[in-house]
Structure formats: C-alpha cells, structure tokens
Amino acid sequence: MKKVFLVAGARPNLMKVAPVFRASRRWDSIECDIVYTGQHYDREMSQVFFEDLDIPEPRFNMGKSTGTHAEQTGAIMVAFEKICMEHKPDLVVVVGDVNSTLACSITARKLHIPVAHVEAGLRSGDLDMPEEINRIVTDSISNLYFTTEEHGRTNLIAEGKDPGLVFDVGNVMIDNLFHNVNRLGDEVTRDYRSRPLKEKLGSYAFMTMHRPSNVDNEEILSGIVKALNTIAEKLPIVFPIHPRTAKMLEEFGIKLSDNIHTLPPLAFRESLYLWKDARVVITDSGGLQEETTALGVRCVTVRENTERPCTIELGTNVLAGVSGERVLEEVEKALQIQDEPAPEIPGWDGKAAERIWDRLAKFLKA
Template identity: 60%
Template sequence: MNVLLVAGARPNFMKIAPIYRASLACRSVRCSIVHTGQHYDQEMSGTFFEELEIPQPAYSLNAGSGSHAAQTATVMVAFEEVCLKERPDLVLVVGDVNSTLACSIVAKKCGIEVAHVEAGLRSFDLAMPEEINRMVTDAISDHFFVTEESAVDNLLREGKPAASIHAVGHVMVDNLLHQVECLSRQDQSLLNGFALKEQARPYLFLTLHRPANVDCRETFSGIAEALNQLAQSRTIFFPVHPRTAKMMREHGVNLSDKVVLLPPLGYREALYLWKDAEAVLTDSGGLQEETTALGVPCVTIRENTERPITVELGSNVLAGTSPGGILAGFEQSLAKKDTARIPPLWDGRAAERIWKVLTQGEGHDHPLT
C-alpha cells in the first residue's frame, strides 16, 4: 500500500509522526510524507524531524501564506503533480487546516481514497475557517478516524456509513506521551525554559492566536484585562504568536510585567513549561486535548469548542472571552482537576489502531464509552 501522509504546518507533524512511526511495523505499507508548506516555520530544521523520529518530507510543496483561496489553490496545483507521479493507494490527512481540505479534494478527483484523522469534530461555527475545512473534508473522505464520541454522532447524523467510522483514540496524544517520555530522559537543565520554571511556581501558561480573539481591539483588551488580574498573584508564561504580537502593537494592548512574553517555542520546550503549570489558558484546539490527556486544568478562551469531550470528562472549561468569564473559568478549571478523567482510547496507541483498520480491516465498531 502506497500512502501519502499530508502535513500543512508544524502542529500537523505532531499528528503524522506517530502514524509514520507505526507504519514501519507494517510490511505492506510504504509511507511518504508531504509537507505542503502552508506555514513557513524556521523552527522546522533537521533537528525538528529528528526529535519526532521521522524523515525529512519526501515532497515539500512550498505553498506559502496568502488568502484562504490562494493558499488552497496553490496546494491543490502542487499536490496534483505529486499524486500523478506517485499514484498512491491512499492519501491520509489530519486535522482541519487548508492543506487538509486541498489535498482531500485533489485525491478524490484523482480517484484516490482519503482517510481523515480527527474526523467528525464540529464547533458548529461557520465563521471558523477550520470548521468549513472539517466539514468539506468529511464530506468526501472514505475512512473516518475519530477521537471522541461526539465525532461519531456527528458523522452518523451527516449520513456517513457506520462501517467507515473508526474509534481509534488520538494520535496527538500518541505524540504527547512519546514526547513526555523523551523529556524524562533529557537533561532538562539544558532547556531554554528551565530557569524560568524554577523561579516561578505556581505559574500559568498562555497561548493566544485566533483572529476572533486578537484582531478585535475590544475583545483583545478584555482578554488582557483578565490576564492582568490573574498576573497579580502568579506569573504567566506567554509564547507570543507573530500575528498576536502584531495586533498587540496595533491595538496598544498592555500586559503586566508578570506576563512573561516569550518567542514562539518548539514543541518540547512548550511542553516542558505547560505540563507543570497550575493551569493553561488557550484558544488552541490541540492544547485542550493535550491538557486533558495529562490532567492539567485548561481555560479555553473561546465561545465554542469542537472538542466537547475535554469539557465533559477533562478539566477544560469553556470560558468565553469576557474578563469575568475567563476569571470564573480559571477557578472552575482548578475545581474540576480532582474529578477529571482521560477519554477512552487516549492511551498512546491510536496510530497502531489506524493501521490495523487500513491493512487488516479491523476496528469497524466504535466503542468510545
């Protein structure tokens, strides 16, 4: 089986890495990694791939940034050439970025089967570009690999055949547990965040980048007000996304001196900081899941989430974007910590289950309860 694994940005590689590693145990499978280059990232050096224990991409499409339409079109044109050359049996896409949508469409038009990892997640908010990418990709996929029960329900409600929906767990958690193990063997005093972490306990960890949160001056200012109140009693480590840094300057957003502004961090450096935080505040989808997997309280600075299992079972709280909501959400997340649970099948073996489905036809049922 000739398979193309598609990644569009650095977080996607965290998801395909365990899939690639697990493929090495399947003699009938040959995987090639395709990096669409949707986001330029100077951190993605040779060391980056070494840490993930995967090879450099077989194909780099260098799509670059641009509007959603321009970026999607660029990826589609470049990926079509790869498909015509490789003639793969399967294209496997992950998550909800523009590259996921673009490569799925190209594959189907070339008569190639598509497998979607993290299928069925829904925020029901069509103002989110990611929601459109998820819905369209699922509309044309052949294999649906899901992380939680809500995704199964969504796909069945949308008319997808039950035999094509496979509960496998979460490849992001596969990678997370792998990286935690790697950290345990590493000299942590060599990490950039070591001194910061030793000097500030308890501390919070923050990520903030969604346009809905940082592009609007009023919304961003309200979030900053809540952060400054939290910073009165604890340090907040904040690796600042380039988009967020730009909007902070344009809006004149001022943060407390106890909100420590950091450059964008590598995956392992960020994990080293947030895994021992009192709580994580984020508008990211992935961090909601990763904190749930490690039992770290999480405050999601959004009005909705496509990952409801993290709220239902984990210590994640959907706080909204108002100062009062964020502060209340922080207290609620701490209170939920003692009763939080890890969702079924989030055990680090999702990638193995994916290959069992694809190579052996196993796993047609979806017991996630």
C-alpha cells in the same frame, strides 16, 4: 508495495502525523511518506523539530504558505496534484482541519485516490470558523473516517456516513503526548531556554493564543489582556507568543504585564515541558484542550465553542468565551480546584495510530 501519503499543513498537523508515521514502520509492505504543504511555515522548524517528533523531515515540502484562504488552498491543490500524478499513492491520509486537509482531500479524490481522515467528525457548529468548513467538506468526500471520541461518530452518522467506514480509534495527539512526556529527562531539558524561567517561577500559568477571532479584534483582545494582567498580579503567566498575536498587540498598543513572561514559539516538547506543570493553562488551541485533559491539567479555553466536547464532559477543560471578565472568573475557579487524577477517555491510551494502521492495512490489502 503500497504507497501512502501522510499530509501535514501546519506544525500541529505534524504532531498528529508523527505517531501515524512512527506506527507505519511496522508494515514492510507499505511505503509511507510525509507531505508537508508549508501552510503556517515558520523558520523555527528545523531538524531539531523533527527529532523531537521522532520523524524524518518530510520527503515532499511544497512551501505553499502565503495568501488568502482561496490562494493558499488553490496553490496547495495545484502542487499536490503534480506530486500525486508523478508518484501515484494508493492512499492519502489527511489530519485535522487546516486548509491543506481540505485541498489535498479534494485533489486526491478527483484523481480517484482514496482518502482517510484522521480526527474525522469533529464539529464546533460555527460556520464562521474556516476550520469548520474544512472539516465538513473533507468528511463529505473521505473514504475512511478515524474518530477521536464518540461525538465524532455521532456527527458523522447524523450526516449520513456509512457506520462501517467510521472507526473509533482514539486520539493520535495523545499518542504523541505520551511518547514525548516520557522523553523529558534532564538530558533533554537542561538546554531548554525556558528552564531557568520555569525553575525561577515555580508556580505559574501557561498561555497560548493565536486565533484571528481573538487577536484581530481590538476590543476582544484588550479585554482578554486586561484579565491576563489581573491574573498575573497573583500568578505569573508564561506565554510563548504567536507572531500574529505579537503583531496585533503592537498594532493596538496593548501592553502585557511585566509578570507575563513572553517567549518565542516553542517546539512541541519544550512547550509540553512548561505546560504539564502549570497550575492552569489558558488557551484558544484545539489540541491543548485534549492534551491538558489527558494529563489532568486544568484548562480554560478562550473560545465560544469547541469541537472537542469530551474535554468538557469528561476532562479538565472549561469554555470561558472571549469576555475578559469570564476568563478571569474561570481561571480563578480553576485555581481553587484540587489536583485530581487525569480522567480516562476511551481510546486515549497512546495506541490510536496502531489501530489506524490495522484498518488502513486491511483497506489496502497490504
């Protein structure tokens, strides 16, 4: 029996891990356990959250979520080393680009445990982003690379990786999206606290924003909110608000329009229930750029760069930068575009996790 650890360090990571875990059930010769490092832990994570993703609660929950980047990374490394030394996994699979991705990759390799990186090769070109550093370092020491789109392979080959270790499997976030969009029947959504609001508004924009580069800078945040308030005069905005964003709005004394309807952070499926029918999504999230493309929903990304260029080249996403004027301009443009069928991105077919396991099983000789 081969033993595999799937590492998740934040709620978006669990959404990426979920389809990989579900697909592992096909392999009787592999024991697969989820390790949750506790990065970005919040009290909204309950059994319902894991039921939404159709996965069990993590077998290992480390609870290492506080402190600076260095403190957090160091604490995760110490805790993960103890788990690895006790349980001796044959392979560690990391996803995405959070601190736990970096910490657990380094720890595993120093214990001579192979590492596979899901979402390998994504690059924004911005080394001021902590996530970019995490991506580069993780890819520099991984044994297997699973890419979501052709730019990932191109970046990895340019950095000197062995092409035979790079596998273009598709996007596990899209696996999770398709798995859940088909589970949004009335029996599920009738108890959503957001359902009365959605039915009342009918037509709306959907908004998420949490990146420190946007919300910790008073001038940038003020400009973005000014644009949002203008948009809300014509089209109401539904805004599940991140605790960090709420804190900074209060600290800076920045007021949202009454037509911006704030909600607490939502579980994945309830968030999907809202944004899939929005006229436009405004976000600084990486995952939402991909998910909106997969469903053909217009997306305006409030960032200067993206590590997911195919969402712009082939998809429904546009980069607006962080200027409030540009955000307003791009949202107005997006609202003028007629609905079109969702674009087809190679490998974004809901079967990426199955392709990952085909490769992992061969690697493990399981």
